[in-house]
Amino acid sequence: MGRLYREALDLPGVVGLSVATRPDCVANDVLDLIADISRNTYVWLELGLESMHDKTLQGKNMPQWIR
16 A cells, blocks of 8 residues: 555655545554655545444444444
8 A cells, every 4th residue: 555655646746645444444554654654745534434323333344443
């Protein structure tokens, strides 16, 4: 993923990254990568809300800390 992000940042006219994902899809190594990139360029990280209702989350493969 780091290679992909850095290739995108090398394109002419690209001034930053916008990353949108679910909270359970962002491992610590990805957060470290995004933190590293953000030291030199603009980064927007959007963590989407799957649901605010427990009944909706039941049966989905969601970690307990998200529920």
